[in-house]
Amino acid sequence: MTTPSASTVPLASARGRWIVLATVLGSTLSLLDGTVVTIALPDIGTDLGADVSGLQWTVTGYTLTLAAFVLLGGSLGDRFGRRRIFVLGTVWFAAASVACGLAPNVEFLVLARVVQGVGAALVTPGSLAILSASIDSKDRGAAIGLWSGLGGIGSAVGPLLGGWLVEFVGWRSIFWINVPLAVAVVAVTLRHVPETRDPDASGRLDLPGAVVIAGGLAALTYGAIYGRWLPVVLGLVAVAVFVIIERRTQHPLVPPSLFSSSVFVAANVVTFAAYAALGGVFFLLLLQLQVALGYTALAAGVATLPITAALLLLSARAGALAGRIGPRLPMTIGPTVAAVGLVLMIRIVPGSSYVGSVLPAVIVFGVGLSLLVAPLTSAVIGAAPASHAGTASAVNNAVARTSQLLAVAAIPGIVGISGELDPNQFSSGFRSAMLLCAGMLALAGVIAAVTIRSPRRS
Numbered sequence: 001m002t003t004p005s006a007s008t009v010p011l012a013s014a015r016g017r018w019i020v021l022a023t024v025l026g027s028t029l030s031l032l033d034g035t036v037v038t039i040a041l042p043d044i045g046t047d048l049g050a051d052v053s054g055l056q057w058t059v060t061g062y063t064l065t066l067a068a069f070v071l072l073g074g075s076l077g078d079r080f081g082r083r084r085i086f087v088l089g090t091v092w093f094a095a096a097s098v099a100c101g102l103a104p105n106v107e108f109l110v111l112a113r114v115v116q117g118v119g120a121a122l123v124t125p126g127s128l129a130i131l132s133a134s135i136d137s138k139d140r141g142a143a144i145g146l147w148s149g150l151g152g153i154g155s156a157v158g159p160l161l162g163g164w165l166v167e168f169v170g171w172r173s174i175f176w177i178n179v180p181l182a183v184a185v186v187a188v189t190l191r192h193v194p195e196t197r198d199p200d201a202s203g204r205l206d207l208p209g210a211v212v213i214a215g216g217l218a219a220l221t222y223g224a225i226y227g228r229w230l231p232v233v234l235g236l237v238a239v240a241v242f243v244i245i246e247r248r249t250q251h252p253l254v255p256p257s258l259f260s261s262s263v264f265v266a267a268n269v270v271t272f273a274a275y276a277a278l279g280g281v282f283f284l285l286l287l288q289l290q291v292a293l294g295y296t297a298l299a300a301g302v303a304t305l306p307i308t309a310a311l312l313l314l315s316a317r318a319g320a321l322a323g324r325i326g327p328r329l330p331m332t333i334g335p336t337v338a339a340v341g342l343v344l345m346i347r348i349v350p351g352s353s354y355v356g357s358v359l360p361a362v363i364v365f366g367v368g369l370s371l372l373v374a375p376l377t378s379a380v381i382g383a384a385p386a387s388h389a390g391t392a393s394a395v396n397n398a399v400a401r402t403s404q405l406l407a408v409a410a411i412p413g414i415v416g417i418s419g420e421l422d423p424n425q426f427s428s429g430f431r432s433a434m435l436l437c438a439g440m441l442a443l444a445g446v447i448a449a450v451t452i453r454s455p456r457r458s
Contacts, residue, residue: 011139018192035158065117067401068214074125074394089122094182125394145319163301224409266451279404310366319374338368
């Protein structure tokens with residue numbers, strides 16, 4: 001887990017709190033960007049003349065490289081130093097953000113988002129790996145709960161911050177705001193975060209595996225967005241080839257030994273189902289509020305604040321509860337409650353009131369999401385060897401980002417949302433999408449109930 005010269009610290013110590021702050025800010029950098037960009041999509045589409053597919057690529061271009069290279073990012077951190085790769089990714093992310101803010105057309109913006117995703121792939125696994133490797137084992141569950149809660153708040157506050165920036169400064173400012181945040185991340189990390197790595201990591205990097213999985217995800221995304229089967233088939237073939245490479249190479253991005261744990265496998269299956277639903281919801285809800293209900297960007301951001309409040313109040317408690325009773329119960333109840341919230345969202349139609357339709361749905365959804373996130377993260381990390389903390393975190397992030405990527409690429413076409421942003425067409429598709437996403441969350445709850453084992457209490 002750590003180098004011989006490194007030592008873990010208590011969560012309650014000053015350095016422990018600084019480590020949590022650094023990792024939360026780092027993870028927030030990539031998570032915040034996703035939600036902030038989503039709320040700006042209508043303005044981006046109008047300013048750059050982009051249709052629904054262009055807006056999909058603006059989101060999926062970023063998620064594509066994040067999902068494809070997050071495994072490589074985790075491997076680089078374990079091998080060359082998690083703090084070093086974490087800082088490098090933060091600087092990379094900030095530079096790409098500036099390019100996004102200067103984009104003259106949607107094609108340039110998508111390309112810059114692709115580059116930005118690579119930086120996020122270096123930051124994301126390092127965040128949780130640093131936390132797991134640097135905090136005392138007895139405090140790790142609470143630290144992960146705190147990390148999940150605060151990071152979730154950073155992600156959920158994105159619509160509010162993004163709405164304000166879009167309305168009063170312009171959509172380009174949502175990318176420029178990343179620069180001062182990145183400076184803060186680098187400053188805190190260099191001063192307070194110890195360097196850690198996996199002492200057993202050696203040999204060549206699995207670059208063939210990284211290239212194959214990146215190509216496969218790109219093909220799947222293209223096929224899903226444009227409804228073409230050949231790229232989908234090629235993408236599935238590439239994924240199969242990636243599995244073969246990982247089983248045969250001496251230094252895989254994904255050590256097969258990780259999957260010897262049934263809890264690790266089950267938690268990642270739950271992750272795939274749940275985060276596919278979340279990807280669809282966060283992409284379409286903010287668009288529905290603006291396109292079909294006529295909300296401004298700021299009003300749409302304010303409308304989702306109850307999700308932030310639920311994450312603030314419940315995430316750390318859910319993480320602590322999972323540490324006491326095991327993750328199975330909260331991982332079962334959380335997605336089930338969130339699914340109920342999505343069923344309530346089908347009442348969000350043109351002319352509906354905020355108090356009567358929007359508010360109950362986002363409250364219930366936020367409560368369910370808060371019960372799920374921290375226990376799910378704890379289950380994944382707890383099921384993996386400590387020396388593979390970075391890789392385990394990267395695998396789980398790759399699963400989450402891949403499911404979100406495919407959801408954003410496929411769900412609009414499945415429910416009939418395409419072409420220009422027509423309010424009536426969008427609203428009809430939105431209702432179908434929420435039922436589809438509710439089904440995926442309910443499935444995640446069932447899988448957790450059946451497959452996640454809670455540890456025996458001494």
